[in-house]
Amino acid sequence: MDRILETTSWICSRTLFDLTNNTIVQGLPEKHSTQLITLFVFFFHEIDVSILNNAANIPSSIANISEYRHKTIRDEATTDYLKSVAKCQKLDNDSVQQLRYEIGDIVGLEIDRVDRTNTSPKTLPCKVISIHTLQNDCVMYKLCTLKGVLSVLYGVQDLLDLRNNDFADLRSVDPTIPFTQACK
Known part of the structure; x- marks a missing residue:
């Protein structure tokens, strides 16, 4: 089901469902609209449309999906990088503190x-x-x-x-x- 939902939301320029009356929006591309409506009626006629129609389940565009994915990857990379820098800095500080010279060395x-x-x-x-x-x-x-x-x-x-x-x-x-x- 998720795969069909993802596929249709990628093809359509608008969200598939209208929030006001839970009907399928008439803005689908013509070559896919009949097939998609048939698939949705067949698979989802028993499911509450308001559950499916939220920002988490149906992304509004491909740009938002890729932006969200890249943001999470960037955030994880930043966190890992800062941990690595802190670890290297601590190792360097520890090695510098261990090296102490005395007069005459x-x-x-x-x-x-x-x-x-x-x-x-x-x-x-x-x-x-x-x-x-x-x-x-x-x-x-x-x-x-x-x-x-x-x-x-x-x-x-x-x-x-x-x-x-x-x-x-x-x-x-x-x-x-x-x-x-x-x-x-």
């Missing part, structure tokens, strides 16, 4: 391809010399290299973990020097 800074030549290394090993906590609980690190102290603070997301590597010369660097040594 060896970390690396990735050198951008533009700033290096083909023979220079891809990472710059550094030593954490101080830790700064900003207003939004973001932890920033002051770093030094063999050549000196870097002027920029770096976040944990910018650093590579090199604590397991042995950089003896970098570990022995003391970023604080006495005034007399600085005067030389």
